[in-house]
Amino acid sequence: MPELAPELGAEFSGPDESGHFGPYGGVFVGETLVRAVTELAEAYASLSAKPAFWREFDADLADYVGRPSPLYLAERLSEAWGGARIWLKREDLNHTGAHKVNNTIGQALLAKYMGKTRLIAETGAGQHGVASATVAARMGLECHVYMGAEDIVRQAPNVYRMKLLGARVLAVESGSRTLKDAMNEALRDWATHVDDTYYIIGTVAGPHPYPRMVRDFQSVIGREARRQFLERTGALPDALVACVGGGSNAIGLFHPFLGDRDVAMYGVEAAGRGLDTTDHAAPLCAGRPGVLHGNRTYLMTDEHGQILDTHSVSAGLDYPGVGPEHAWLKDLERVRYVGATDTEALEAFHRLTRLEGIIPALESSHALARAGRLAAEMKREQNLLVNLSGRGDKDIEAVARLEGADFGTAR
């Protein structure tokens, strides 16, 4: 736990007992699921009060995931952008290649203690699906992953990884055939198999207690980063930057720093083809509050309350909602939410690859793109910490396709 972090003010101490962050969050689910989410909230409250639970979590993160993940000073990238020093929190080096596994390790422990034998998950880019299939394999649990038919095409390598790990990947053909529809289908599955099934939500959204629980598991990112930064530089970074789809890697980095008022924070949404078009996935920048998937939060919704189709080059950010704590942090003006376009993200993807020898996930490339612009406006002695939430191996085929390169001989 973060010995050095200041106490959080009351405004940042959410959620309240009923799962609300100010007006956001809550439990907006059909009656069949109310008991399941209530039992989950009770189980989490009870287990998370036990130091032994966190010892087991920490041990798994150390021995299985490979934590702590390094803090890396990207000197050539900093030089190229000509401003603040860029530091990368290397979540891409985790087992399975992204921050997602921090959460699935925690929720799998919870499933085990609750006696559930069947795991279900939704996935967009496939990273959360892979992280779920991974913990299911390790614990000998049945695993079913719902994935939009559209995303199955975009992320074929991850689909095969999940199958290798023994999971069943179920193609979702309804609605826009992407992440939001996969989540609808997972909720339907949960209502149908509510007695023996544990639903591992992959982000800080959904009904209470998910936004809080997933945040707690992902906060290991910010706790480590804060300690590492103090050890390396004797001070805190001037600003944090992370991409926001549902927002789990961002909240994981931000949360332990919320009380550090001098640390600025930027959440970067997928601006797609531009925030002035309708082809983006940026509810905090260009949406409005509404209710979807169990919580009240900012959404991409039309004037009739229908959820809009979103667009992003990155499947992991292609979601019309966002975690309710982000909605609250936006209203409190503690975090600034901004966008990076597909083109900007792709540029940043190549920059990091060529200058530092690190291929970033397209999701994380959005954070990098914005970090570049911020860094250029900052002084050379200032420090910018970017969450490199995942590695880009899963994306190279998509990048080759987008840029018209022949995959076999790309560039």
Next chain:
Amino acid sequence: MSRIAPCAARAREQGRGLLIPYLVAGDPDDDTTLALMQELVARGADMIELGVPFSDPSSDGPAIQRGVERALAGGATLAGVLALVRRFRERDGQTPVILMGYLNPIEIMGYGEFTAGCARAGIDGVLVVDMPPGEAGDLPALLAGRDIDRIFLVSPTTTPGRAREIIEYTSGYLYYVSLKGVTGAALEDRESVAENIAGLRELTDLPIVIGFGIRDEETALAMNALGDGVIIGSALVEKIEALPPGATGRPEAMGEAAELIGRLRRALDRDTFHGGHLSGNHDGKRVS
């Protein structure tokens, strides 16, 4: 008072089960829905539940999802559903109409504008699937202020303590979800329905109607024997899906959809005649 309580009281007096068809409003277009509403009433429907189309119907099974997609493709909106009910009311001032849907369209319209619109249209009850009473904010009070009933769901997973809380918020009728799952799934555990309804009878005098998984005479009779009536949704929406092109808006072309409701009406009425409904539950178990 809305039209629901008098309608339920009449049925209770006559000892007949309530028959409540569910249609997705605007599936595949408003004229078809309007023609069907009128035709279903003519075939013996006591009330009509109208589904408000929402892009992400996460409590609904495939049949209703497809109905919703057809309605949205035809441009259905919440405001359009209210206008549709106004048209229905021009010719039918008596049959209760209940809106069933998800919260986001109501949230975006605004609770005040929504309840005013419902009152103008002649809506009798509102059921918001993903809004448990604890998250309802001032919507129940706004609806009550307009004499519109607040319908909530009780499911096989609802604990007795929670059922008490839900009943406090509920007026009109209590909607009992017959199974663990989504609309249109298979009805398997009938014994648990019987037990749970008996438990609910101890807690309330509200009519209890049963829905999810009722598709034919057999399931309708079995469930009607336990409750005060049945809601039939997915099976009806499947018939609408199968309507031939060109049938839209023509009552005489509503064939199988209308016939399904007619058959169920006759079955429930035969049941009344033979005393099955009356002797099956009601008066013996109701706490006065």
